[in-house]
Amino acid sequence: ILNVEQSPQSLHVQEGDSTNFTCSFPSSNFYALHWYRWETAKSPEALFVMTLNGDEKKKGRISATLNTKEGYSYLYIKGSQPEDSATYLCAFEGAQKLVFGQGTRLTINP
Amino acid sequence: SAVISQKPSRDICQRGTSLTIQCQVDSQVTMMFWYRQQPGQSLTLIATANQGSEATYESGFVIDKFPISRPNLTFSTLTVSNMSPEDSSIYLCSFMRGGNTKAFFGQGTRLTVV
Numbered sequence: 001i002l003n004v005e006q007s008p009q010s011l012h013v014q015e016g017d018s019t020n021f022t023c024s025f026p027s028s029n030f031y032a033l034h035w036y037r038w039e040t041a042k043s044p045e046a047l048f049v050m051t052l053n054g055d056e057k058k059k060g061r062i063s064a065t066l067n068t069k070e071g072y073s074y075l076y077i078k079g080s081q082p083e084d085s086a087t088y089l090c091a092f093e094g095a096q097k098l099v100f101g102q103g104t105r106l107t108i109n110p
Numbered sequence: 111s112a113v114i115s116q117k118p119s120r121d122i123c124q125r126g127t128s129l130t131i132q133c134q135v136d137s138q139v140t141m142m143f144w145y146r147q148q149p150g151q152s153l154t155l156i157a158t159a160n161q162g163s164e165a166t167y168e169s170g171f172v173i174d175k176f177p178i179s180r181p182n183l184t185f186s187t188l189t190v191s192n193m194s195p196e197d198s199s200i201y202l203c204s205f206m207r208g209g210n211t212k213a214f215f216g217q218g219t220r221l222t223v224v
Contacts, residue, residue, distance in 0.1 A: 004152070032210045043114070044153075044202070046212030089153065091213075097143065098206075098213060100153040 002026055004092045006101035012110050013080045020076040021104040023090030027071035032093040035064055035075055038103070039086045047075075047088075074075045116203055116216025123193055123223050130189045131219045133203035139182035143204040144176070145214075153202065159186045191224045 012021045017073055025033060032051045038044040048057045053068040061078045080100045087105045091098040123129050125209040133142065144156045154159045156176055158164040179187045190197050203216040 001221070034212065036213075041217075043215040043217050044215075045215075049210060051214050052209055055133070091153075093209070096209065097155055097158065100145075102150075102152045 002092060002094070002099045003100050004090065004101040006088075006090055006104050008104060009102060010057045010105040012109055013083060015080060017080055018076065018078045019080060020074050021088065021106075023073045023075070023101055024098075025071050025073070025090070025101075026094075027069060028100040029094045030068050030092070031095075032046075033066055033068075033073050034091040034093060034098060035073070037086045038087040038089055038092065044089060049093075055062070069100070077106075080106075082108045082110055084108050112216055114203060114205070114216040116219060118219055119217060121222070122222040123221065125194050125223055127193055128189055128191045129172065129193065129221060130187050131203070133185070133216050134186050135184045135205060135214075137204075139205040139207070140183070140204060141142055142180065142186045143206075144178065144186075144188045145202045145204060147200045147202070149198070156188070156201075190221065193221075195223045198223045 007022050032049050034049050035047040036044040048064045050066040055066040058062050063076045066073045085108045087103040089100050089103045091100045115134045136188040142159045145153045147153045155168050156171045157167045159165045159178045161180045161183050161203045201219045204213045206213045
């Protein structure tokens with residue numbers, strides 16, 4: 001059974017602070033690692049799809065890194081804003097399907 | 111960008127009844143995926159729906175409980191049959207255009223079984 005784990009499960013951060021959280025995944029049969037942001041009452045929205053070991057991607061204040069050899073990815077948010085409050089999901093892609101972690105629920109305190 | 115319209119967005123159902131969830135995509139897609147997120151759990155794949163063939167179910171999910179239809183390349187339904195309170199979850203439909211590409215999701219159906 002594929003195991004994708006995210007930590008922490010929840011996080012409260014002061015507005016303006018930076019934060020990061022982790023996704024760990026199997027290092028074998030790797031195809032891609034996905035990050036999604038899921039706001040309440042909305043669809044999950046793709047942030048990044050990463051495939052190469054050492055890959056770093058950035059979208060505004062959010063960035064992610066990937067280590068496929070040791071099986072982890074970090075998501076960073078710089079200068080958190082209230083609109084960053086959401087659940088952040090990572091997903092391991094293999095065999096044409098996604099296996100999701102439990103998510104990190106991020107709350108930004110104004 | 112692609113759009114998936116999913117409905118209903120929420121429902122409260124009596125145990126023993128069935129609910130059918132619909133997803134309409136604004137373009138043709140080969141595979142559609144149905145997920146469930148039980149409270150406090152991961153988003154879990156129920157089945158993959160291909161047009162013109164039977165859906166492929168993941169371990170722990172069976173066709174009698176979660177029948178799926180895929181009549182064409184833009185539409186799919188998932189039925190949650192003979193519901194019990196344990197079926198209370200968020201159900202999501204999704205598709206990907208190919209490997210290494212992002213997934214698109216419907217807005218979700220929040221189901222409560224009483």
